[in-house]
Amino acid sequence: MKPIEIVEKVKEKFPKEVLWFRCFREECDITVNKEKIKEILSYLKSSPALEFDYLIDLTAVDYLGFREPRFDVIYILMSIKHRHRIRINAQVPEQGCCIQTVSDLWATAQWFEREVFDMFGIVFNGHPDLRRILLPEDWIGFPLRKDYPVGSELGDKEWETFKELKNMAKGWKEDES
Amino acid sequence: MNPENTRELLINMGPHHPATHGVLRLVLEVEGEVIRKCIPHIGYLHRGVEKLAEDLTYVQALPITDRLDYLSSMVNNVGFCLAVEKLLGIDVPERAKFIRTMMAEMARICSHLVWIATHALDIGAMTVFLYAMRDREKLLELFEMVTGARLTVSYPRIGGVRCDVNEQFLEELYKFVDEFPKKVEEYETLIDQNRIWLKRTKGVGVISAEEAINWGLTGPTLRGSGVYYDVRKFFPYDAYDKVEFDVPLGKNGDVYDRYKCRMLEFRQSAKIIKQCIEKLPDGAILSENSPRIRMPASPLKIDKKDIQFEIFIEDKTIEEFIKKFTDVYASVESPRGELGYYIVCDDSAKPYRMRVRAPSFVHVGVLPRLCEGSLIADVIANIGSIDIVLGECDR
């Protein structure tokens, strides 16, 4: 099915939820409200004409200063049977930064959602095991947000454990001398 | 004995362990030898590639993709280049496409050789390791001949490849792939006809087709369960639509079938390389529109003719926003599975957001599902069979 036809189907089914769509280089993304994201995705998964049985990727983008609401959670879906792809963008605001989990629709979403939580601080309601995944448990801040610095001098934002290690190393050096 | 006084033994397998293929850490809760719970911990190799890329230009970001999956860096580069080419609307010359395909398949053979070597070593067949390394050495030398590097090649460029291949290279490569299927048979005589190997792999770590899709597995790990999905066939890139090859499928979704799939892929890759050498057209290797190494002036000139959008809410700023941000997703079939690059561009010379969809990350996630209820020795077999590279998993 052509991406544009998929968009029309979704628009037809959820007229109030779809905010806009965009097609670029034969790829389409549909931007929707976050409230009914689960219904939309389970419709996409179960509808026989679409049958998006495969969640390729789940990630987020931070549009700080360019748009309100700030975040987009992006679901890249594919159907192995029909061989088509689509992107669903769900808008998530900074205040009340949460969205429903889809880990019961696709098991693979479990780790993707953990990563998005780790990197952007977006909470997935109903996720069975929402912990940090790539960073240490006691890390402060969400690195992939645009207001997180890239440089190595983090100052106060330095990881606590690393600070402790630094102090310990200092102590050892003093002991030696 | 009072059952309240007994407790499970917690074993911390990794991050320093000979069989976890890097710095994967598994916390195993075992009852005797049986695993009750398996919790993977990753992130020991996290370098923040996605964040780093936001601070580099597109051309500068290319070398850091080498460091994701360091066993098949060529495929990583190709994937990144494809995404950027799609974004900028660059057409790659035919010759470059064939060279890329050829190189990507070489990287696939290389990576699978490391896989068979370590997988067999994990199960205890030490000899295969050295046999596979012998052949990998030859391939690495061939890589060095063209790219000047053995592992982190950074060979493809946005819009083509860096330098042309010469006759001597093609001849040597042809000779190698001609002999290669025989060498694969050699590995198979060592393990495939071995009863112990079959006993250790058949019926271990079974995952059904539906579940494999649900868990998002890709590559040979998915095809071992009998699902026909290969990015090279579904969404052909480079010259894959111009060469003939089969996609080997498994049936039972156990360790053995995944092993078998990869062994058959060896032969298919050799076949693809052969065809590429035979069909290699003449011509340019770099597109004229290709961005210069000293990055082009910002904003980028992106051809946005085919953009099409419709807004259903009343907000004036949205149209501006849509015109400013363009995003593309391009994926390649890396030796491990679908490697995807999702790039958001804000018309500057640096990616606004670069997301790497790493197959290893997904595959580590499925480990608890594969391991729980099996024995400690099966964990090792499973880790080997899903073929992970932690550099890619942690990014």
Added chain:
Amino acid sequence: MMETLSVIFVTIIKTAIYFGILMLHVAYATYAERKVIGHIQLRLGPMVIGPHGILQPIADVVKLIFKEDIIPSNVDRRIFTIAPLISLTAALSTFAVIPVNDGWVISDINVGILYVLGIAGIGTYGIIFAGWSSNSKYAFLGGLRSAAQMISYEVALAMSLVGVILMAESFNLTEIVNKQQEYWYGMFLFPQIIGYFVFVVAMLAETNRVPFDLPEAETELVAGYFVEYSGIRFALFYLAEYLAMFCMSALATICFWGGWTVPAFLLKFFPFLEIVPGIIWFILKVYFHIFLFLWLRGTLPRYRYDQLMAIGWKVLIPLALLNIVITSLFKYYH
């Protein structure tokens, strides 16, 4: 009085000579292992020290002796230190009754086979103690695995020898060798082929060698029971393992291959074989078995724990029992 003293004196001298030669063999067995496996795997093995690396074992021993002996802080020190000694002592003691030629034996006792099996069983304690006292989970699992494995396979090992004992009508190892000469085929290998098969498999398991090297499974348990050991204590475990290999090979040679003798029918066809001394035959046969160990290590993967147990109890023990039944029936009606 003088007689007792002289017996003790002679025994000590015999033991010293035996011990020296044995240790040299063990040292070079490590060299042989590295060379053989190296060549199987398209490598050269040790090449640097001495011509073709011939002095490598000596360099290894020197290195291991001078290495720091690390005892982790939370181990049970007493057991931790005696564990390798138990293994080594048990492995060495077995050689007291093993004859290498007619009359070349330290102590020719009448229950030789029982003695060897009994003492070899004690070696297991060393491994279990090492696993338990190390205070490491990997070592602990290795120790447990080894306990289960050794107990199961000792049964099969002993039972496979019952057929030989029935045919030889003796427990004395020299007697067993001499008895084989009375048959025209000159080796128990031919009538006891089932027994020999069971023996070889059980011997691999008993010595923790591939494909049954689960207690020290490198890729699963890192190094198994001796993961916390270093320096000379580590070397002692290795020594015990190689001694056990030699012991089992010697036992196989004596019980199934006719020890230092040559089958009569071979002598008939090739009379010149008579000039080869018995000790050479013995060593050749032992080294054939050692080579078997190495060859298997170069080619086979490792079994899983449950499969190992299944083979022991469901295949080897029934086979050994069958062998006993057949042998006794044959013996009864013959």
